[in-house]
Amino acid sequence: MYPFSTPSSIVRNRWYIAAFSNEITREPMGRKLLGLQVAMYRKEDGTPVAMYGLCPHRYFPLAQGKVRGDALVCGYHGFVFEADGKCSEIPSQGTGAGFCQPIYPIVERGPLCWIWMGDADKCDPALIPPYDDFGLNQPGWRYSSANYFHLKGRSQLLVDNLMDLTHLPYVHHHISGGEAMKNPSIKDEERAEGYRVSRTGKVPFTHFHELVFGPEARFEGISDFLSLTDYYGPEFIRTGLPITTAINGNPDVPPALGTLNILHGITPETENSTHYFGFATRNFRLEDETLDAFQYESDCKIRQQDVEAIEAVERDLDEGAQRQRELLVKSDAPAVKVRRKIEALLNAEQAEPSTARV
């Protein structure tokens, strides 16, 4: 499946964001994740539960049922499923059943709930992207701008989009200074946390920069900039606002006032649709709610533009990919490297028989 040679483009042995923590409550919620319906709710002690979402009796969506104690009661004929999946009650028989509804490991870390839908023997919470690397739940950092978009496009199109920032001046034409991303110098490196792409070039001072960093970040003329993109896996990518002082060639540019991380959680819904979770972290202007509001508005606008571009690609992708070989250029190098990494994961998974999947 484009752009991979494997039939599926979904890597299953990863932790994916299933929901923002505040979406999961005592009212069950349903979400299709990695091609499967999942019902999520909280136990009485607040622990989240993720259960395969279709009742085994008549395939009614369990998310339309009710939580009772720690159990989920199907809204059609009242079968009761405990938090470990065990069917403890069939009202029409006055009994339980030997049947267990599949349960998925779900881990709540700060504002995010991560789900594992891959092989049970490979499930390890240490594989959740490292929060300390991007300032989430860390002292001295602020979390803001949580937003969600449903994307009618395969997840790889979003990964490609985030790894190739030459789209900035075209898709996000309202961002002044985006021209700098047309042809920056690019370096990449493998880190313990993931694959890093560094872009450097020249950038003028912009109004956008001032809105984020404040008037004290103002400078005359042109500055060097450094922009980092970190790929942690097909499920999570960090991009950053250009840091204009890290490699400062202009003595008038003030010292760096902080780091703003834009985080992208990418969870396949199906083979060609995606849940796009966004949020930001920053280590400056920590109490500034005006900046939170600006950040939220700006991020949503930018994400909406990306969603529209990707959906336009997805609509006729099969036709295009069948008629013409994809034209890859120099700026595609990071995206192509990432595709190779993902393809290796897909090949490894699809060559191995799976264990304990629904």
Ligand code: FES
């Ligand atoms: S469909 Fe769930 S109890 Fe019948």
Ligand SMILES: [Fe+2]
């Ligand atoms: Fe974009």
